[in-house]
Amino acid sequence: MDALVAQLQMQYRNYTVSLYQQGFLDDQFTELKKLQDDASPDFVAEVLSLFFEDCVKLIGNMARALDQTGTVDFSQVGASVHQLKGSSSSVGAKRVKGLCVTFKEYCEANNYEGCVRCLQQVDIEYKALQTKLQDMFNLEKQIIQAGGKVPQVDIN
Amino acid sequence: MARDGGVSCLRSSETMRVGIGGMESPPLDLDEVHVLAVDDSLVDRIVIERLLRITSCKVTAVDSGWRALEFLGLDNEKASAELDRLKVDLIITDYCMPGMTGYELLKKIKESSSFRQVPVVIMSSENVLTRIDRCLEEGAEDFLLKPVKLADVKRLRSYLTRDVKLSNANKRKLPEDSVPVNTSLPPPPSPFTISPDLSDSSPPLTISPESSDSSPPLSPLEISSSPLSSPIDDEDDDVLTSSPESSSAPEESPARRQKMTSPLD
Numbered sequence: 001m002d003a004l005v006a007q008l009q010m011q012y013r014n015y016t017v018s019l020y021q022q023g024f025l026d027d028q029f030t031e032l033k034k035l036q037d038d039a040s041p042d043f044v045a046e047v048l049s050l051f052f053e054d055c056v057k058l059i060g061n062m063a064r065a066l067d068q069t070g071t072v073d074f075s076q077v078g079a080s081v082h083q084l085k086g087s088s089s090s091v092g093a094k095r096v097k098g099l100c101v102t103f104k105e106y107c108e109a110n111n112y113e114g115c116v117r118c119l120q121q122v123d124i125e126y127k128a129l130q131t132k133l134q135d136m137f138n139l140e141k142q143i144i145q146a147g148g149k150v151p152q153v154d155i156n
Numbered sequence: 157m158a159r160d161g162g163v164s165c166l167r168s169s170e171t172m173r174v175g176i177g178g179m180e181s182p183p184l185d186l187d188e189v190h191v192l193a194v195d196d197s198l199v200d201r202i203v204i205e206r207l208l209r210i211t212s213c214k215v216t217a218v219d220s221g222w223r224a225l226e227f228l229g230l231d232n233e234k235a236s237a238e239l240d241r242l243k244v245d246l247i248i249t250d251y252c253m254p255g256m257t258g259y260e261l262l263k264k265i266k267e268s269s270s271f272r273q274v275p276v277v278i279m280s281s282e283n284v285l286t287r288i289d290r291c292l293e294e295g296a297e298d299f300l301l302k303p304v305k306l307a308d309v310k311r312l313r314s315y316l317t318r319d320v321k322l323s324n325a326n327k328r329k330l331p332e333d334s335v336p337v338n339t340s341l342p343p344p345p346s347p348f349t350i351s352p353d354l355s356d357s358s359p360p361l362t363i364s365p366e367s368s369d370s371s372p373p374l375s376p377l378e379i380s381s382s383p384l385s386s387p388i389d390d391e392d393d394d395v396l397t398s399s400p401e402s403s404s405a406p407e408e409s410p411a412r413r414q415k416m417t418s419p420l421d
Contacts, residue, residue: 028303035206035306043206051199082252086281087199090303 005148012139016153019136024129029092030155045137051091055126058084062119066112077115078107084122095125189316190242193217194224194249194261195279200302204248204279207309213246213316221256221264224249230268244274246316248300251280251287259291266295277312279304 019025029044036043061080066072085100099122106114140150191213195201201217208215218224225231228242247265251258258278266272275297280287288299297315300308 028305031303031305032203035203035210040206047199047202050202054197054199079254083197086252086302087197089281090197090200090203092303 005143005146008139008143008146009148009151012136012143013151013153015136015139017155019132020155023094023098024132026092026094026097027155028090032091033152045133048091048133051087051093052126052130054087055084055096055122059119059123059126062115062122066115066119072110072112072115074107074110074115078104081107081118093126093129096122096129099125189245189313190214190216191246191248192224192227192244194219194221194247194253194258196220196250196253200250204304204309207304207306208248210306211309211313213313216244220253221249221258221261224261225264228265228268228271230264230271244271246275246277246312247271248277248279248312250302251278251291252282259287259294262291262294262296275316 020029032044032047058080062077065076065080081100081103085097085104088094088096088100099118103115103118103122106118143150189212191208193201193204193208193215195204195217196219198219201219205215205217216227218227222231224247228244247261249258249261258280262276262278265274265276272295276295277298277300278288278291278296279300279302281302283301291299298312300312
């Protein structure tokens with residue numbers, strides 16, 4: 001049983017570190033983990049879940065705004081991008097945030113093709129993060145079910 | 157979870173002992189520390205609420221400047237002398253909000269006789285010197301750069317505690333400050349919804365030992381970037397230099413500086 005726990009913990013550590021190394025997460029995610037404790041063991045998962053709901057809503061807004069036959073209201077697109085940039089920054093979703101920065105620039109430049117590309121990328125990126133985090137949370141569950149504790153991962 | 161964008165409010169007062177990295181602060185009487193948080197983003201509201209609660213504050217989180225004014229009883233013209241005045245020790249607000257910006261909210265608060273002495277902290281994702289100066293000139297106590305971290309909030313709490321202790325002292329004699337103070341929060345008015353706690357509020361909260369103060373042992377990583385990592389952030393525009401000479405008033409310099417202003421007299 002201990003061997004299994006140790007193995008899972010090592011897997012978890014490696015996986016978490018890789019998410020930072022690949023730029024999916026940044027230190028704000030680490031900050032969120034500080035806010036989680038035994039009394040609020042699911043805080044991070046809950047916040048991220050809200051974030052992903054936000055992604056769906058805002059990306060929907062952007063898609064609708066970009067889908068106008070006739071003139072596109074880039075400021076409307078930009079407003080949603082600004083919101084997504086904010087919430088991705090608050091949860092440590094580094095890649096999503098980075099894309100939003102670029103996206104915002106295309107909005108300001110009224111660059112339709114650039115915006116459409118960014119929209120597609122942002123959609124792919126948030127879903128990729130969602131999958132990765134789901135795998136990470138599943139590993140946490142497995143560790144707990146195997147009788148172990150989720151290790152605190154030192155990112156450096 | 158407050159998903160409706162309304163008001164989320166703690167009902168219970170919790171006595172929390174905050175122990176971070178071996179340092180312990182004395183338990184606060186939480187009936188005394190109440191923060192009003194204003195942010196149009198739900199994600200940010202949940203995070204700031206958690207940050208504040210973990211640092212021993214009671215929190216009311218609203219989604220707009222209008223709701224904030226409504227909560228404070230400042231949304232109508234007539235003098236609210238008869239109103240049972242809420243005790244709010246700190247107001248922390250996002251800058252960029254639709255409708256009323258944080259700056260506009262700040263002005264309204266500073267114009268009100270009841271709440272002008274309440275410290276107001278502005279949060280923004282954009283590090284713009286002119287914006288920061290404007291807020292500080294208008295009377296903002298501090299300016300936090302988003303994303304807000306635990307160390308930022310703990311810094312706020314350190315000067316808040318000092319202010320609260322002074323106002324507690326005043327309460328026992330005649331209040332010397334112009335703000336009539338309640339010793340306990342009134343029950344939340346009916347239009348507001350109460351959010352279910354994200355945490356189980358009955359056991360005292362303990363902070364896991366890995367969390368720390370401004371110099372965390374788990375140093376926030378910044379792993380070398382992958383090819384897909386972010387391009388230059390727009391926050392680099394108008395970046396503040398951290399040296400005091402960048403501002404005419406050294407004590408009111410850039411975001412994340414040490415809190416300089418004096419406590420309430």
